[in-house]
Each structure stands twice: as C-alpha cells, then as structure tokens.
Amino acid sequence: MMSLKTAISPKLxxxxxxxxxxxxxxxxxxxVISKSSAEEYKKQNYTERMNRTGRPVSPHVQIYSxxxxxxxxxxxxxxxxxxxxxxLGVGGIDLIGGSGSALSVMEAIGDTSFFISxxxxxxxxxxxxYHSFGGLRxxxxxxxxxxxxxxxxxxxxSQALFGSATVIxxxxxxx
Amino acid sequence: MISTTxxxxxxxxxxxxxxxxxxNHTATLLAERIKYFKVYRWDPEIExxxxxxxxxPVDLNDCGPMVLDALIKIKNEQDPGLTFRRSCREGICGSCxxxxxxxxxxxxxxxxxxxxxxxxxxxxxxHMYVLKDLVPDMGNFYEQYRSIEPWLQAxxxxxxxPGADGNTKLQGEFLQTKQDRAxxxxxxxxxxxxxxxxxxxxxxxxxxxYLGPAVLMQAYRWIEDSRDTATxxxxxxxxxAFKLYRCHTIMNCTKVCPKHLNPGKAIAQIKKRMTALH
Numbered sequence: 001m002m003s004l005k006t007a008i009s010p011k012l013x014x015x016x017x018x019x020x021x022x023x024x025x026x027x028x029x030x031x032v033i034s035k036s037s038a039e040e041y042k043k044q045n046y047t048e049r050m051n052r053t054g055r056p057v058s059p060h061v062q063i064y065s066x067x068x069x070x071x072x073x074x075x076x077x078x079x080x081x082x083x084x085x086x087x088l089g090v091g092g093i094d095l096i097g098g099s100g101s102a103l104s105v106m107e108a109i110g111d112t113s114f115f116i117s118x119x120x121x122x123x124x125x126x127x128x129x130y131h132s133f134g135g136l137r138x139x140x141x142x143x144x145x146x147x148x149x150x151x152x153x154x155x156x157x158s159q160a161l162f163g164s165a166t167v168i169x170x171x172x173x174x175x
Numbered sequence: 176m177i178s179t180t181x182x183x184x185x186x187x188x189x190x191x192x193x194x195x196x197x198x199n200h201t202a203t204l205l206a207e208r209i210k211y212f213k214v215y216r217w218d219p220e221i222e223x224x225x226x227x228x229x230x231x232p233v234d235l236n237d238c239g240p241m242v243l244d245a246l247i248k249i250k251n252e253q254d255p256g257l258t259f260r261r262s263c264r265e266g267i268c269g270s271c272x273x274x275x276x277x278x279x280x281x282x283x284x285x286x287x288x289x290x291x292x293x294x295x296x297x298x299x300x301x302h303m304y305v306l307k308d309l310v311p312d313m314g315n316f317y318e319q320y321r322s323i324e325p326w327l328q329a330x331x332x333x334x335x336x337p338g339a340d341g342n343t344k345l346q347g348e349f350l351q352t353k354q355d356r357a358x359x360x361x362x363x364x365x366x367x368x369x370x371x372x373x374x375x376x377x378x379x380x381x382x383x384x385y386l387g388p389a390v391l392m393q394a395y396r397w398i399e400d401s402r403d404t405a406t407x408x409x410x411x412x413x414x415x416a417f418k419l420y421r422c423h424t425i426m427n428c429t430k431v432c433p434k435h436l437n438p439g440k441a442i443a444q445i446k447k448r449m450t451a452l453h
Contacts, residue, residue: 011220033321046315046383050304056217056226058274058311060301060379065277069426070376077423141424145443154426 072158076134079127086124118173125172130165137161208235210287211294212245214257216308226305229254230294235287242297243271243282258308266433269368273309274298279370281433300369302379316369319386323394323412324405331404355401362396362441364434365389371428371438377421384417388428388438391419395441398448410445410452419445 066074093102110117137157141148148157209232217226231249238248243261250257260270264283271282275297288295303311329335330343338344372378372387386394391413398409413419422442429439 015219033317037318046318050312053304055219055304055306055312058215058299058301058303058305059226061376063274063277063296063298064301064374067427067430069430073423073425074376138424141443142446145440145447149424149426149429149440149443150437151429154429 067155068158068162069154072134072161075162076131076138079131079134082127083131086127122169122173126165126169129168129172130161133161133165205236208289208291209233210235210245210289210291212249213294213296214246214249214309215298216257217305218256219307228296229257235289235291238287240286241283242275242285242287242295245287245295246282246297256308258310260310267366269366272300272368272370272373272433274301274373279374279431281368281370284433300373302382303373311373313369315382316367316372316387316389319390320367320393323386323390323397323409325393325397327397327400327403328405328408329402332402349402351401358399358401359396361436362392362399365392365396365436366434367393368433370431370433374427374431375422376425376427377423381417381421385421386413386418388422388442391422391445392436392438392441395445398445407452410448413445414449414453419449422446 090102093105094100097105109120147153212231212233213228214231215226216229218224231253233245233248238244241264243264246257246259247261250259259273259282261283262268262270264271266281266284269281272279273282275282275285276288276295279300282297297309299305299309299311303313306312327345327349329345329349332345332349334345334347334349335343336346367389369387369389371392372389375388378385378387394409394413397403398406403409419442422439424439424443426439429437432438
C-alpha cells in the first residue's frame with residue numbers, strides 16, 4: 001500500500017485517499033482480469049463502485065440520434081403506459097359511479113361537438129391501435145427473426161407501423 | 176514593400192497543397208476549408224469540473240478523410256491534452272469507438288462530413304463512466320464478456336480424455352461441416368468495440384445486470400458452435416430476468432455495428448432457443 005501511495009503523483013494523492021476511505025481501506029486496480037476478480041465482480045455492484053469515484057457518465061439521450069426503429073419502440077412503450085392509465089380510469093369510474101358509468105361518460109363526450117369528441121376519440125384510438133400493431137410486430141419479430149430483423153426491414157416495419165396506426169386512428173376518429 | 180520571389184512563394188504554398196498541376200510543376204494554393212469539431216472534454220485531475228465541449232477548427236484540405244485523422248491532427252497541432260483511444264486506424268481493433276454526430280462508430284471508419292457550415296459533434300460512447308475526454312471505462316463490458324465463458328467447452332465430446340492430472344484433455348481434431356461452420360459467420364467477426372451495447376437504451380438503464388448485444392451475440396456464437404458441448408449450461412446461464420430478457424428488440428445495435436453484424440437477430444434466436452429448452 002505504501003508503494004502505491006508514493007507511486008502516485010502528489011496531485012492525485014487526495015483522490016487516492018478518498019478512494020481508500022470509500023473502500024474501507026482496501027484499494028484494487030479497476031480492471032484486473034483474474035480468477036478472483038470474477039468473484040469480486042459478483043459481490044460488488046459496478047454502478048455503486050463507479051459512482052463513488054466521482055466520474056461523470058457520458059451523455060446518452062441528450063446526444064444520441066435515435067433511428068426510426070428506436071422511436072417506434074419507445075412509442076409502443078408510451079402508448080402502453082397511456083393504456084394502463086386509461087384502463088385504470090375506466091375501472092375507477094365504474095367503481096365509483098356504478099356499473100356502466102364509464103360508458104355513459106364516453107357517450108356524453110361523443111355527443112359533444114366534433115372539436116371535442118374528435119380529438120378525444122383520436123386520443124383513445126391511437127394508443128389502442130398503435131400498441132396492438134406494435135405487439136403484433138413483436139410477435140412477428142420473435143417468430144421470424146431471420147426474415148425481419150435487419151437494417152432494411154426494421155425501418156420499413158417502423159414506417160408501416162406509424163403509418164397504418166395513424167391512418168386507422170384517423171379513420172376511427174371520423175367514424 | 177514586401178516582394179515574394181517565386182521560390183519563397185512555393186515554400187509557403189507547399190504547406191497547403193493537396194493538388195498541383197503536374198504538367199508545368201507549378202504549385203496551386205487551395206483555399207482553406209475549415210470544419211469545426213466540437214469534442215467532449217473532461218479532466219479527472221481538475222477538481223469540481225463539469226464536462227464541456229471544446230471547439231477545434233480543422234482545415235479539411237490538410238487532413239485525412241476520417242474523423243480519427245482530424246482527432247490526431249488536433250492532438251498534434253492544437254491540443255496535445257485531447258485524449259482518445261486508437262490503434263489500428265483501419266476498423267479492426269475497435270479502440271476508437273465513440274459517438275460521432277449522434278451515432279456510435281469507429282472514428283477511423285467515419286468519413287468527415289464535408290459540409291463546413293455544420294460542426295461535427297464527438298462524444299464518448301453513451302452512458303459509460305468517463306475516465307478522461309473520449310475514453311470510457313470498459314471494465315464492466317469486459318467482465319460481462321468474461322462471464323459467458325467465451326472459450327470452447329467440449330468436455331462432453333468424443334475428443335475428451337481424462338488426463339494425468341485429473342483434468343479432461345481434448346485430443347485430436349474437431350471435425351466440422353461447412354454448414355456448421357457457416358453458422359458462426361456474422362458472429363465470430365465481432366471486434367468487441369462496444370458500439371452496439373452502448374447504443375442500446377436498455378443497456379444504458381441496466382448496464383449492471385443486462386449483458387448487452389455484444390456479449391449476448393458472443394454467447395450465441397458459442398451456443399451455435401457445433402464443437403461445443405456445454406450448450407444447455409450456456410443457455411441456462413442466461414435464464415434470469417435481466418441477462419437476456421432486458422432486450423426489447425429496439426434494434427439500435429444492428430443499426431450501429433461498424434462491422435455490419437447483426438446482434439439483434441442473434442439475441443432473438445437465443446430467445447427462441449430458450450423457449451425450446453423450457
């Protein structure tokens with residue numbers, strides 16, 4: 001331990017002191033690949049260990065240019081969350097107002113002018129349609145990865161998903 | 176009054192020359208094409224420093240075509256402190272993996288965008304702990320690779336014999352058909368540059384427990400190897416909620432691989448094998 005301290009330049013010694021304190025007196029080089037390092041890896045959590053060093057995490061969502069496949073994937077997740085809240089809302093209304101009250105709320109909204117009922121219908125239709133088609137896409141990908149999981153087919157599938165869900169949702173809005 | 180003789184003019188001009196009319200050996204002076212590079216910087220030796228962007232002007236007429244050429248030129252001529260990994264400069268070692276213009280690539284294979292009106296942004300691989308400037312800590316990535324045991328395990332094959340020291344020895348050749356060998360194509364070429372794993376949002380949020388596309392494709396490389404007999408054990412090793420199943424088929428990995436491999440498809444094929452196994 002003494003040789004390690006003297007080997008480090010005076011400027012870095014405060015960092016070394018802090019590292020030793022954080023590890024309860026024991027300091028190991030970070031990327032030693034050996035039999036014992038595998039056991040240590042299983043014991044220590046990498047994120048906790050690295051957070052103690054004070055190093056920054058490189059930027060990710062802020063700088064990454066997301067391809068259309070990733071955008072369609074996160075939209076599937078977001079619509080899923082919206083559907084969860086929607087289902088909760090419908091269930092909650094029926095619990096509070098008695099059986100059938102959610103349906104009468106929806107009918108009341110549907111009877112208003114198109115400026116209100118239209119966007120309301122779209123807001124309900126799009127998550128249902130998009131998330132369902134997204135789920136179908138996942139099923140196809142899981143069953144036929146050879147045919148559909150490559151750089152050519154995935155963007156095409158994403159465009160088809162966005163396009164078809166939008167068209168059908170707009171159709172349901174006007175219906 | 177400053178007069179420039181022909182010889183001194185050619186001495187000044189020679190520093191800026193890429194093209195010259197060879198027929199009469201006169202040197203042509205090309206106008207500068209200045210491209211700006213905004214590079215992520217962070218110094219561990221400076222206390223309480225937040226990461227920032229440094230802007231560097233580079234004359235494209237005096238620089239090689241790849242982003243790595245520009246980085247080396249900046250380091251040579253403008254800022255020797257700019258720190259980045261590099262080695263082969265030909266897209267095979269994987270050292271210079273970084274995020275260029277929003278996408279992960281190898282700097283030695285990324286052409287500089289000729290449009291000088293726009294700056295090129297260079298960041299380290301996303302959601303990695305930064306050691307300095309563009310250098311991320313790869314420790315976790317390598318440990319995950321080690322955890323899948325990326326070597327031939329054929330103790331259950333005909334080639335295995337009990338050795339003198341009690342360990343099994345593998346003797347003789349492993350015969351493999353061309354079709355079986357072809358199953359490894361598109362997986363063995365991985366250079367472990369980590370472009371794919373660090374492009375995966377799922378790996379960003381769960382780097383501790385999710386193995387990531389690079390390591391998973393290598394796991395599949397050994398699962399698919401006809402000489403390997405530890406297939407069931409390898410598949411069972413992936414059988415928890417995080418190691419394999421954090422993949423949600425986002426497919427950023429395949430989009431970004433600089434060697435044009437397809438880790439996303441490999442992961443989908445592992446999932447099919449897992450359902451067949453259980």
